[in-house]
Structure formats: C-alpha cells, structure tokens
Amino acid sequence: MEASNSAHNKLVSFFQEGKFVDCTFKIKGEEVKAHKLILACASPVFEKMFFGSMPSNEIFLDDVELDVFNQMLDYIYTYKTKITSVTNGWSLFYVAEKYFIKELMQLCLSYIMSNLTMSTLALSFEYSQFYNIHDLKQHCFDSLVDSLNAVICGEYHIKPSTLRAALKQNQLISKEALASFIIVWAIDECRLKNKNLSPESVVQILKDEDIVKYIYKDGVLPLCEYCSVALTKCQCVDEVISKIFILLSKEEVCQEEPLKFLTFDPMPLLCQTKPIFKIARRIDFSEGEEFVSSVSADSTFSVFGLVLCTEMKREQTECETYIGTIAVRFCELNSDDIVKPTVVRSEFFYNSEVYVPLKFPVTLVPEKMYDIRISYRNLDSKFVSSVICSYMGSELSNKFRNSSRLYFYDICGTIIKGVAFYPD
Incomplete structure (x- = not known):
C-alpha cells in the first residue's frame, strides 16, 4: 500500500x-x-x-x-x-x-x-432537463413549482418552457398575483431579448411564448391590495404595467374562467408545519391590529409562504366560509418592512388553515431577529376578526438540510402553523 x-x-x-x-x-x-x-x-x-x-x-x-x-x-x-x-x-x-x-x-x-439554493433551483432544473437527469430534474421541478413566486422574483431568469411547465402545475398562487408575476417575467424577457420595453412588446412576448393563456380574465384588472384602487389607475405601479393590464384584459386568448384555485386547500411540499400542543387563547383583531411573531434563522433562507390559521366561526354565523383579507409583513425586529407586505383577498374556510404565498419573498440571515406581522379582516361580518392561537413547536428544520433551522419566540402561542422556506 x-x-x-x-x-x-x-x-x-x-x-x-x-x-x-x-x-x-x-x-x-x-x-x-x-x-x-x-x-x-x-x-x-x-x-x-x-x-x-x-x-x-x-x-x-x-x-x-x-x-x-x-x-x-x-x-x-x-x-x-x-x-x-x-x-x-x-x-x-x-x-x-x-x-x-x-x-x-x-x-x-x-x-x-x-447544495441547491433558491437562486440555483431553476438553473439546476434546466440543466438536469437538458442532460436528462431524471431524479434531480424531478426534485428541482417540484421545488420550483412550490416556490414559483420566489423563483420569478429571483435573479435567475427562467426559460419560457420552464415557466410554462410550472404554470401548468400551479395551484398555490392566486389568479390576481399570478398575472403580476407573469408580467414581471415578461418584462425581464423583453429586456433579455433587447426589445423595446413597451406594453405592446411585453404582451406580444406572452403571446409568442404561449403564456398568455395562463392569465385569467378576472385576474388582469384587479384592485391594488394596498390602496384598493384598480391597478390601471392607482399610483402603486408604474404606467407600463398599468397599460399591460389593460391590453391583457382585451386579449381573447386569456382564460375566461379561472382554473379551480382554493387558497385554503393546496400545501407546498417545501412547507414545514409545526406540531400543535394545545389551544392558548383567542385573539380579537380590531382594524389595523396585528399579531406579531419573532423569528430567527441559523442559516440564510428564502421564505416564500406561510401557513396561517383562518378566522374562528361565531355562533351567529351560518356559512362555513367567508370573504376576507390576510396581510403579512416581514420586518427586522422593531424596524421597518423588509419588503412590501403581502395582502391576500379570498374565500376562506372558518376554523381552518390557509397557505399564503408571499408576493415578495423574504431573505432571512443568521444573527438577526425578525418580526412577522399578520392582520385579518372579515368582509362578510360586522364583528371583529377572531383567530384561535395555539401553543406549537418553537422551531422548524429545513426539509433538505436538517441542521438548518428557523426559531420562533412565541411564549403566548401563535397563529403561524408552518413556513415554506428554502436555502439561499
């Protein structure tokens, strides 16, 4: 030897x-x-x-x-x-x-x-597809579909064929948010192809790449989640995007009826849920009031969704579902928002849970504390929104790297049942 x-x-x-x-x-x-x-x-x-x-x-x-x-x-x-x-x-x-x-x-x-991360997920899917590496390709694709909102917002620009395949499997992103994400991708594609950035050229790319069919008619003229004004008129988006929404609303190839989408039903594979021990208390949300959960990470993660409790049903209520909004903000501890808030307006089941994909995914880094701030509003009820808060597990392990964890500091219980996160 x-x-x-x-x-x-x-x-x-x-x-x-x-x-x-x-x-x-x-x-x-x-x-x-x-x-x-x-x-x-x-x-x-x-x-x-x-x-x-x-x-x-x-x-x-x-x-x-x-x-x-x-x-x-x-x-x-x-x-x-x-x-x-x-x-x-x-x-x-x-x-x-x-x-x-x-x-x-x-x-x-x-x-x-x-060593896959959020920034290399789509890249690795496309390479593994090219080389026909089945197991890696399937793993990357499943993760990509789960985190499509974070992938589209990331630095790597996915190919049209990748976007089409992911959109075909989408069950997690609402039709309103989906239209916005697709437009963001199309604007980047327009720049990548060195085309003049105009509403007409962006819509033409969506048509040429056979992606416009994944935009629903009732999702292209939504109200702004921040000011409740139509996106074609509000000041929260730039003029180009407003005009793109107008052009898309006139396209005959847009889907007239949305595919079945239930924000309270699908759950991404990448989502980790906490064990629930017992009920702690009821929280009543007056307008503008927030539940605050403090969290830290021992590695760098991209958080792209939360599993939250829905409102509790009152004795006077006959319906099993309600129309309402849930708003989610991420802040550094006692500081300003890291990204724009996510506001979801949908139909929810009472006494249940809902997966909320973040419109703007958040990167958490070690040695910092963060606040997750959540507020509710029931549009069908004259009563304040009430949610059951429970004692749950105080940490979540990453599904693919068990040594990496998120830690929660909720000594009086929490309404956050799970988090969808991936190494970054």
Whole structure:
C-alpha cells in the first residue's frame, strides 16, 4: 500500500512540475500540459483522442474555462477536487460529461443535490432537463413549482418552457398575483431579448411564448391590495404595467374562467408545519391590529409562504366560509418592512388553515431577529376578526438540510402553523 501511494504521489508531482508531459491543451490563449496515458485511463474520449485512428498531441478547446478544465485534471490525477458552488458544479459536470468521466459526473451531481439554493433551483432544473437527469430534474421541478413566486422574483431568469411547465402545475398562487408575476417575467424577457420595453412588446412576448393563456380574465384588472384602487389607475405601479393590464384584459386568448384555485386547500411540499400542543387563547383583531411573531434563522433562507390559521366561526354565523383579507409583513425586529407586505383577498374556510404565498419573498440571515406581522379582516361580518392561537413547536428544520433551522419566540402561542422556506 505504501509503495502504491508513493507511486501515485510521484505521478502527481510529475503533473504539477510538468515532467514527462506529452500532450498540450490550448484554452483561450493558455496552455495546459498533461500525460496522454493517464488521461486515456480516466476517459474513453481521451483514449480515442490520443490513441485512436487520428491521434493528436495538441488539442484546441474553446468551450471550456481554464480553471474548470484544471479542476477536472486535478480529479484525474488526485481522485479529488473542490467544487466551490452549484454553478461551478454544473460547469465541472459539463466537462466530465464531455469526456465521459463517470465518477466525476456523479460527484458533481451529489454536490449539486446537497447544495441547491433558491437562486440555483431553476438553473439546476434546466440543466438536469437538458442532460436528462431524471431524479434531480424531478426534485428541482417540484421545488420550483412550490416556490414559483420566489423563483420569478429571483435573479435567475427562467426559460419560457420552464415557466410554462410550472404554470401548468400551479395551484398555490392566486389568479390576481399570478398575472403580476407573469408580467414581471415578461418584462425581464423583453429586456433579455433587447426589445423595446413597451406594453405592446411585453404582451406580444406572452403571446409568442404561449403564456398568455395562463392569465385569467378576472385576474388582469384587479384592485391594488394596498390602496384598493384598480391597478390601471392607482399610483402603486408604474404606467407600463398599468397599460399591460389593460391590453391583457382585451386579449381573447386569456382564460375566461379561472382554473379551480382554493387558497385554503393546496400545501407546498417545501412547507414545514409545526406540531400543535394545545389551544392558548383567542385573539380579537380590531382594524389595523396585528399579531406579531419573532423569528430567527441559523442559516440564510428564502421564505416564500406561510401557513396561517383562518378566522374562528361565531355562533351567529351560518356559512362555513367567508370573504376576507390576510396581510403579512416581514420586518427586522422593531424596524421597518423588509419588503412590501403581502395582502391576500379570498374565500376562506372558518376554523381552518390557509397557505399564503408571499408576493415578495423574504431573505432571512443568521444573527438577526425578525418580526412577522399578520392582520385579518372579515368582509362578510360586522364583528371583529377572531383567530384561535395555539401553543406549537418553537422551531422548524429545513426539509433538505436538517441542521438548518428557523426559531420562533412565541411564549403566548401563535397563529403561524408552518413556513415554506428554502436555502439561499
């Protein structure tokens, strides 16, 4: 064993010192030298390249970055390499797949699966779809559908085919919010294609990419959740977006009837729920009053939804459901809002729970305390809104990284039953 290790160490030193090298790779003006026999042992592609019917000792590469190619060579010579990020993992996977180095391909996929974040979720879905990596593709797609609101608001711009596939499965985002998210995507797509940013060009992109059909007729002229004025007239959105809503309302291809959407029914797979121990008290919400829950995180997370209690049914009430609003704000402790509030107006079941996707997902970082502020309004009742508050578990573990947690500090009970969050 010692002799074997000594020989291997000698081989590595030959590579590092450039001794006895007999092939050269030219990559964007730089040269990398190696040993043909060693590369041929690691890759059937290299074997054919150096010892096939048309061998060559000098290879020109224009589709590979120099540092990534060196990562691959490090693995071939040392059987180990350091992957620095999910993006780097995909770059290294490309080279490993190009030269059919199976062990390195698997190493890259294992790293990617274990280190996915909200910002790399859509990217990884699209790459795994391209390479037909079924398990990773399915995992990424399921997570993407659950967190579509956060993905669209993120820095990575998803392809039209990815958006269509996710919209086809959507059951979590209301028709009003869905129209806004799609318009945000279309504006970015317009810029990406270097088209003149106008309402007409944005709507044309939605038609060309067959996405306009996922916008519902009664979702394109909604009231603003902040000022209750039609979005075509309020001052909360810019003029371009207002005109886009007007144009979409005239499109015959928009869905006349919305697909079945119940905000109180679907629950994303990424959502973690708390164990409930016992009822603590009843909270009565006068107009403008908020329930405040303090929370902290031990890792950086993107929070894109909450599971909340709905209002309790009073004895005088005959209906099982009510029309109302729930508003959610995220603030740093005793400070201003981090992002704009999310306001959901819908039909809810009494004495139940509801999943509320955040219109503006929130990033929580370690060593900070945050307040989640929640208010209710029942539009069907003359009484104040009342919600049952219960003692629940004080922490939630991330579904894919059990060592990462959110901590809650609700000594008098809470109305937050669960949180949808993902590493960021």
